[in-house]
Amino acid sequence: MKQLTGLDASFLHIETGTAYGHVSSLSVYATPDDPAFDPHAVFRAQLESKLPALEPFRRRLVEVPFGLDRPYWINDPDFDIDRHINHVAIPEVGGQDYVEDLIARLIAKPMDRSRPLWEVYVIEGLPDGDFGVFTKVHHATIDGAAGAEMLATILAPVDADLVDDWKPEQEPSPSDLLAKTAVELARSPAKAIRLQVRALSELGRITESRGFEELANQIRRGVPGPAGAVVRRFLGDPRPVDQDKPPLLPSLGGPRTPFNATITGDRVFAYRSAPLEHIKQLKTATGATVNDVVMAVCSGALRRYLLEHDALPERDLIAMVPVSLRTGEETEKWSNRVSAIFADLPTTLAEPAARLAAVHQSMVDAKGQFDLMPADALTEMSDLAPPALATRAARLATRVRIADRTNPPANLVISNVPGPRSPLDLAGQARLKHYYPISTIVDGQGLNVTVQSYVDVLDFGLVACRSLVPDVGVLADYCVEEIGLMADALGVTLSVAAIDGVAKKATGKKRATPKKRARAKSKGTTSTSKKAAPKKKPANKAADKSVTKPAPAK
Numbered sequence: 001m002k003q004l005t006g007l008d009a010s011f012l013h014i015e016t017g018t019a020y021g022h023v024s025s026l027s028v029y030a031t032p033d034d035p036a037f038d039p040h041a042v043f044r045a046q047l048e049s050k051l052p053a054l055e056p057f058r059r060r061l062v063e064v065p066f067g068l069d070r071p072y073w074i075n076d077p078d079f080d081i082d083r084h085i086n087h088v089a090i091p092e093v094g095g096q097d098y099v100e101d102l103i104a105r106l107i108a109k110p111m112d113r114s115r116p117l118w119e120v121y122v123i124e125g126l127p128d129g130d131f132g133v134f135t136k137v138h139h140a141t142i143d144g145a146a147g148a149e150m151l152a153t154i155l156a157p158v159d160a161d162l163v164d165d166w167k168p169e170q171e172p173s174p175s176d177l178l179a180k181t182a183v184e185l186a187r188s189p190a191k192a193i194r195l196q197v198r199a200l201s202e203l204g205r206i207t208e209s210r211g212f213e214e215l216a217n218q219i220r221r222g223v224p225g226p227a228g229a230v231v232r233r234f235l236g237d238p239r240p241v242d243q244d245k246p247p248l249l250p251s252l253g254g255p256r257t258p259f260n261a262t263i264t265g266d267r268v269f270a271y272r273s274a275p276l277e278h279i280k281q282l283k284t285a286t287g288a289t290v291n292d293v294v295m296a297v298c299s300g301a302l303r304r305y306l307l308e309h310d311a312l313p314e315r316d317l318i319a320m321v322p323v324s325l326r327t328g329e330e331t332e333k334w335s336n337r338v339s340a341i342f343a344d345l346p347t348t349l350a351e352p353a354a355r356l357a358a359v360h361q362s363m364v365d366a367k368g369q370f371d372l373m374p375a376d377a378l379t380e381m382s383d384l385a386p387p388a389l390a391t392r393a394a395r396l397a398t399r400v401r402i403a404d405r406t407n408p409p410a411n412l413v414i415s416n417v418p419g420p421r422s423p424l425d426l427a428g429q430a431r432l433k434h435y436y437p438i439s440t441i442v443d444g445q446g447l448n449v450t451v452q453s454y455v456d457v458l459d460f461g462l463v464a465c466r467s468l469v470p471d472v473g474v475l476a477d478y479c480v481e482e483i484g485l486m487a488d489a490l491g492v493t494l495s496v497a498a499i500d501g502v503a504k505k506a507t508g509k510k511r512a513t514p515k516k517r518a519r520a521k522s523k524g525t526t527s528t529s530k531k532a533a534p535k536k537k538p539a540n541k542a543a544d545k546s547v548t549k550p551a552p553a554k
Contacts, residue, residue, distance in 0.1 A: 001062075001169060002073045004140060007336045009070040011139035012061075014442055018265040020110050022117070023147065024136040024438035026103060026271060026461070029430040031129050037429060039131040040087045040122040046154065046427050047120070048081055052164035053153050056141040056334045057084075060116045065174045069181040076116055077168035084118055090125030099126060100269050100473070103134060107438060107463065108267040111138055130433065139440065143338040144417040145324045148452070151435065155424040253407040255313035257306060259446040259468045260408040262401045266466035270476035271436040276458045278483050278494045285492045286353075288360045294416045294451055294458075295319065295363065296356040297486065299345040301478035302412075303355075306347065308474075317345040320410035320445075321366070341366040342410055352482070352489040403444035412447045415439060419454040436461040447472070449479070 004012075011021040031037065051057055060076040090098055102123070111117050117138035124131045142150060254260070282293045298319075306312040325337040343366040346358035417437060424432040437450040438461045446465035451458060460479050464472045487494050 001172065002059075004070045004073065005335060006070065007338075008140045011336070012071065015110065016443075018263050019442045020107070020440060021140060022107070022111055022136050022138045023142070023144075023440060024103075024107050024134065025147065025151070026099075026434075026436040026438065027133045027135070027151070027432060028126060028130050028434040028436070029132065029426055030433055031131050032429050034429070039124055039133075039430070040085070042427050042429065043120070043122050043133055044081070044085050046158075047085070049158050049162075050154050050156070051081075052162050052166060053159075054150065056137065056150075057116055057118055058166060061113050061140075062171060062177070063113075064177045064181055068178070072172070072177070074171060075166060075169040077170065079116065079168070083115065084120060086119070086121045088121050088123045090123060092125070094125060095127055096271075097473075099123070099132070100271065103438065104267045104269040104463075104466070106134060106136065107269065108265055111136070117141060131430070139336070141334060143324070143336045144322065144415060144437070144450075144452075145326050145337070146333060146335070147437070148417060148419050149333065152420055152424065155426060155432065157428070253409045254318035254411040255315040256407060257313060257317065257411055258309060258311050259464060260403070260411055260444055261446060261468055262403045262443050263441055263446045263465040264467045267441075268464050268466045268470060268472045269438065270460075270462045270473040271434075272460045272476045272480050273434055274458045274460070274480050274483055275495075276453050276456050278487070279458055281492055281494060282356070282483070282486060282490065285490055286356055286360075288356055289363075290453075291321075291416045292356065292360045292363055293486075295321075295343070295345065295414060296352070296359040297479055297482040298414050298449055299347055299355050299359060300352055300482040300485065301475055302345065303347040303350075304478050304482075305475045312347065314348065317347050317411040318409075319343050319345050319412060319414045321363075322413070322415045345411075345414075352486040356486065356490075401443075406444075408444040410445065412445055412449065413439065415448075415450045417450065417452040419452045419459075421455060423455055434459050438463055441465060447475075 015021045029039070031039070047054075047057075058076055058079045059073040060079075062072045062074050064071060088102070090102070106119075106121060111119070117140065119136045121134040122131065123134060126132050137147070137150070279290055279293050282288070283290050286293075288296075299317075302317060303312060319342070320340050321343055323339050323341055325339055330337060341363075344358070344362040346355045346362070349355045349358060415437070419435055426432065432454070434457060435452055435454045436459045437452045439448045439450045441448050441463060446468040448463050450461050450463075452461075453459075460476060462472050462476045462479075469475070484494065486492075
C-alpha cells in the first residue's frame with residue numbers, strides 16, 4: 001500500500017461533474033500487410049506481457065474515510081485486463097473528423113475509481129488504413145514525462161527475464177485507514193515547519209548569490225498590471241504609476257477570452273502534425289529554443305483565431321507551461337514530478353518574427369522567476385492540504401461559476417513534451433507513426449494545447465470545451481500554418497519534409513494554404529476543410545454571454 005503525494009491527489013480533487021482529471025493519447029500505427037494481423041489481440045498480448053513493469057495498471061485507489069487524508073494505492077485484488085481494453089471499428093465513410101468526434105466522446109467520461117485508473121481503445125479503420133490505440137490514464141498516476149516513458153515501456157521488445165512478483169492486496173478497513181491518518185496528521189506540523197525553513201533558506205541563498213538588485217529586477221518583471229507598477233516604483237523603477245485611473249483592485253492574471261469561462265462536460269478534440277525539422281530550422285535561424293518556436297506558433301494561431309471571432313484582447317494572453325522536475329534519480333517514477341511557469345503570449349504583436357523574439361524573452365523571464373524558489377519544496381506543500389477541503393473548494397467554485405466572475409490566472413495551458421527520438425513499433429509488426437497527446441481542461445481554462453515530438457514529427461493535440469471552442473479544428477489548422485508564415489517572415493526556406501497527415505487531412509481533401517484561405521475569404525467563400533466559425537464579439541462585453549451556443553451532443 002502506497003499513499004499518493006499531495007500533487008498526485010490534487011488531480012483527483014479538481015474533478016467535478018464537468019472537469020475530469022485524466023490525460024489521454026492517440027497512437028497511430030501503420031497496419032501490416034499480413035491479413036491475419038489482429039490489432040486488438042496483438043496489443044492486448046503486448047500489454048499483458050509488460051504488466052510487471054507497469055505498476056499503475058494493476059493498482060487502484062482506496063479513499064480515506066471523510067476525506068481526512070490523501071488516498072492510497074493498493075494492488076487491485078480484482079484486476080482483470082479485459083475490463084480495461086476495448087475494441088472499436090471506424091466505418092468506411094468515416095475519416096479524421098469521425099476519429100476526432102469519437103475521441104471527444106471518450107475523454108468526456110469520468111473514470112471509474114473502483115478500478116485501476118486506465119482504459120484503452122484499439123481503433124481500427126483509421127484513415128490510410130492505419131489503426132490507433134487511444135489510452136486514457138488518470139493524471140494522479142502520471143505526468144507528461146511519465147506518459148512518454150509508459151509508451152516506450154509498452155512498445156519495448158518482450159523481456160523474457162522480466163519477473164512478475166506482483167501480488168494482490170486486501171483492501172484495508174476504514175479503521176486501519178483512520179489509524180494511519182492519525183499518525184500522518186501528527187507529523188504534518190513538523191513537516192510544514194521543515195518546508196518553511198527550507199523555503200526561507202533558499203530565498204536567503206538566492207538573495208546573497210544574486211544580490212538585491214537582481215532579485216528586485218525579477219520582481220519588477222514578474223508582477224503584472226497596476227500592482228506591478230506600484231512594485232516597480234517602490235523598487236526604484238523610473239516608470240511612473242498611472243495616477244489618473246487608480247485601480248480599486250490590482251489586475252491579476254490574463255485577459256478574458258471566449259474560452260476563459262465555466263466549462264460543460266462536453267469536449268471537442270483536434271489533432272495535427274508538422275515536421276519537427278521545420279521547427280528546428282526556425283530555432284537555428286533565430287537562436288531561440290524549440291519550445292520558444294512552439295509557443296510563438298501557438299501565439300500566432302491564437303491571435304488569428306481570436307481576430308476572426310472579434311475577441312482579441314488588448315493585453316497579451318498568459319500561458320501556463322508545465323515544467324518537469326525529474327532528475328532521473330527518482331525512486332518513484334509513476335507519479336507527478338511537475339511544476340509550472342507562467343509566460344506572456346505576445347498575441348498583441350502582428351509580426352511573427354516579433355512574436356518569436358517576445359516569446360523568447362518572456363520564457364527567459366518566467367524561468368528566472370521560477371528559479372527564485374525551490375519548486376520541489378512548493379509541490380511538497382500540497383501534501384499538507386486536507387483532501388476534503390480541496391474537493392469541496394473545487395465543487396464550490398464550479399457551483400458559483402467563479403470562472404465567469406474573475407480573470408483567469410492563465411488563459412490556457414501549452415505543454416511541449418519531448419517524446420521518443422527513435423522509431424517504435426508494436427510487437428515488431430506495426431510501426432508507430434504518430435503519438436498525439438490529449439490533456440485536460442478546467443473551469444476558466446476551456447482550451448489546452450499539448451505538443452509532443454516523436455522521431456521527426458511534432459504532433460499537436462488540442463482539447464477544448466465544446467460550448468466555448470466548438471471549432472477547435474480551425475485553431476489546430478492555424479497552429480500548423482503558422483510555421484510556414486513564421487518562416488516566410490524570417491526569410492527561412494523550409495526543407496521539403498513530407499509526413500503523414502501534414503499535406504492533407506485524412507478525408508482526402510488538401511489543406512488550404514494561408515494564401516488560398518485569404519483569396520477565398522475575399523470572395524466570401526472558404527477553401528478549408530472545416531466550416532468557417534461565426535464571428536464573436538469580445539468576451540468581456542455583457543452582450544457576448546450567449547454568442548456561442550453549445551453544439552448538440554453527439
